[in-house]
Amino acid sequence: MGGNSRRHYDVAIVGAGIVGLAHAVAASRRGLSVVVLDRAAGILGASIRNFGHLCLTGQDGLAREYGEESRELWLALAAEAGFWLRETGTVVVAQAEDETSVLEEFRDLRGPDDIVLLDAGQVRERVPVAADRIHSGAWLPRDLQVDPREAAGAIARRLRAGGVDFHFTTTVLGVERGRVHTARGPFIADTVIVAVNHDVDQLFPVIAETHGIQRCGLDMLLVDAELDGPLSSPLFTGWSLVRYAGFTRTASAAALRARLLAEHPDLAALDLNQMYTQRPDGGLIIGDTHYRGDGIEPFQGEPAFDALLALARDLFGVSDLRVRERWQGVYASAPQDFLVASPLPDVRVVSVTTGIGMTTGLGLAERVVDELYSSTSAQRLSEPTTSLSAR
Ligand SMILES: Cc1cc2nc3c(=O)[nH]c(=O)nc-3n(C[C@H](O)[C@H](O)[C@H](O)COP(=O)(O)OP(=O)(O)OC[C@H]3O[C@@H](n4cnc5c(N)ncnc54)[C@H](O)[C@@H]3O)c2cc1C
Structure with missing residues (x-):
């Protein structure tokens, strides 16, 4: 252009x-x-x-307002410009009781237009996650997905x-x-x-x-995997429930954060947000880690990728993940x-x-x-x- x-x-x-x-x-x-x-x-x-994830439901305050306004604009733009956009919402997979507690409290705060609680079987019907990894879950129907x-x-x-x-x-x-x-x-x-x-x-x-603006670097992967069905909506995990302000407002989020930090100090040190989206060609976007500073090292450590891949294998119950691409993203953080x-x-x-x-x-x-x-x-x-x- x-x-x-x-x-x-x-x-x-x-x-x-x-x-x-x-x-x-x-x-x-x-x-x-x-x-x-x-x-x-x-x-x-x-x-x-x-990730191409328009995750307005998990936001709070001004971010939620902007997210709601953006939602209407994304829908209009996708229709005008003819690009891929899915109105499939987000599925949250809760893997433990304390993650379920955050979701239940969030439902009480927000109501059924924003969140639908799911039992393990209903989660399994929506996303191809290993049955033994699911405690419960939720569907956030208003979220959208585009191909980034x-x-x-x-x-x-x-x-x-x-x-x-x-x-x-x-x-x-x-x-x-x-x-x-x-x-x-x-x-x-x-x-x-x-x-x-x-x-x-x-x-x-x-x-x-x-x-107080710093740079935040993130490690990301695109993989091919034989999942047990398509991932037809973005997928959040418990790590997402201690990140986005809408969820962290719940009283239960503090206990969840403390448990995740105690049980997984290595993942907490990566400032992990374990989440996934699938692109239209089937490639699975896996992320992410966060590291902040005035300058970001361009050298991405392999342990972060190892951790992201191990978590994905465990959650989806697959042994074979073929890495197609690795990349670093950077955004402003304040x-x-x-x-x-x-x-x-x-x-x-x-x-x-x-x-x-x-x-x-x-x-x-x-x-x-x-x-x-x-x-x-x-x-x-x-x-x-x-x-x-x-x-
Ligand atoms: C790995 C990763 C995952 C993310 N996942 C999500 C997600 O799922 N959902 C979500 O909502 N957000 C997500 N984000 C955040 C989102 O991608 C960013 O907030 C958003 O893309 C920022 O847009 P931008 O236009 O400010 O920045 P950019 O897309 O980085 O654009 C800035 C532009 O400015 C140009 N520029 C810089 N300096 C100059 C100059 N001096 N002269 C001319 N041009 C200049 C650059 O070339 C660049 O094109 C993610 C971010 C990353 C990195």
């Missing part, structure tokens, strides 16, 4: 990942002229390296067909009010939205430091879930600072573009915001 039709736009967006594309969707829906600038040769960042290798590219093509200009291999060097400086010269735009994920620490280091900063009038720096940008990015972008364009210009110019985050 390329083509330099002009250099003056209503909105310039830096970053062609899902968060940048989400802002392009929101701006172009409002009839604004948009250019998207990315330094890579294509869409290559976190937005193609993830396809969805962002399909959205970009749809945007381009609708008049949005894309310039790849175009590194942004700096931003000032009304102007984006790139390695290919300046672009003029009334508003600028910077959505560069963890690279906010390169373009806006002071903002990154102020908001104490708050979202960064929306305004270093200059009409410039917004936006990052999803936990691993839920696919789930929340479209809804977040609607809010940011609304804030930029629905208030009066005079008010907008004089009162830049610093954060839309709930916490």
Whole structure:
């Protein structure tokens, strides 16, 4: 994608990942002229390296609101752009009594629209997990799944067909009010939205430091496996119940966390989130581990992959997993879930600072573009915001 039709736009967006594309969707829906600038040769960042799991049910607070808004937008975009999206919800496999307790408490908090409790037999009917690994489970019907290798590219093509200009291999060097400086010269735009994920620490280091942004690296695998049937929805485990804020709000989650830490210090040290999705071609995405720092070592240790593969063999009751691909993903990580900063009038720096940008990015972008364009210009110019985050 390329083509330099002009250099003056209503909105310039830096970053062609899902968060940048989400802002392009929101701006172009409002009839604004948009250019998207990315330094890579294509869409290559976190937005193609993830599970494709739109896990809104497990979120809480602002993330849940953005997730709900994103859900409607994902459904509309999949219909418009014609990419693969499944409305199959998520299945949670509980492997012990304390995991069942979290699910029961979550059902009491949220109600049957968000979660349906399953007995072991019902879990087995939905996912090809070994019968002796199941204590109980749940189905989260509102969650969605896309193919991460396809969805962002399909959205970009749809945007381009609708008049949005894309310039790849175009590194942004700096931003000032009304102007984006790139390695290919300046672009003029009334508003600028910077959505560069963890690279906010390169373009806006002071903002990154102020908001405590670090980089989070993750180990992931794609395997071929003879499962006992298709994995027709994303699969969470007990480790997911101590990660996502919707579940960790339950009183039972603390005891579950303590038990997992005590029984599996090696897995806890990997900051494991044991979960799985299956791509349309049958490949099983396995993940993930988390390691944080100001810089991320590119050297992925084999013990993490060994652990992920051993867990998958055990859960699905298969001995033969053939590894097709291994990769590292990186995202921005901070104490708050979202960064929306305004270093200059009409410039917004936006990052999803936990691993839920696919789930929340479209809804977040609607809010940011609304804030930029629905208030009066005079008010907008004089009162830049610093954060839309709930916490
Ligand atoms: C392994 C993994 C699994 C995950 N699983 C899920 C999941 O199942 N569900 C979910 O909701 N979320 C998941 N996430 C999180 C989600 O993928 C991210 O939150 C989301 O993709 C971030 O989107 P982004 O557009 O901010 O970043 P990216 O997709 O990384 O895009 C940022 C873009 O900015 C560009 N850029 C950077 N600097 C510059 C510059 N100076 N000039 C021009 N361009 C620049 C980069 O080239 C890149 O294309 C996962 C993340 C990882 C890594």
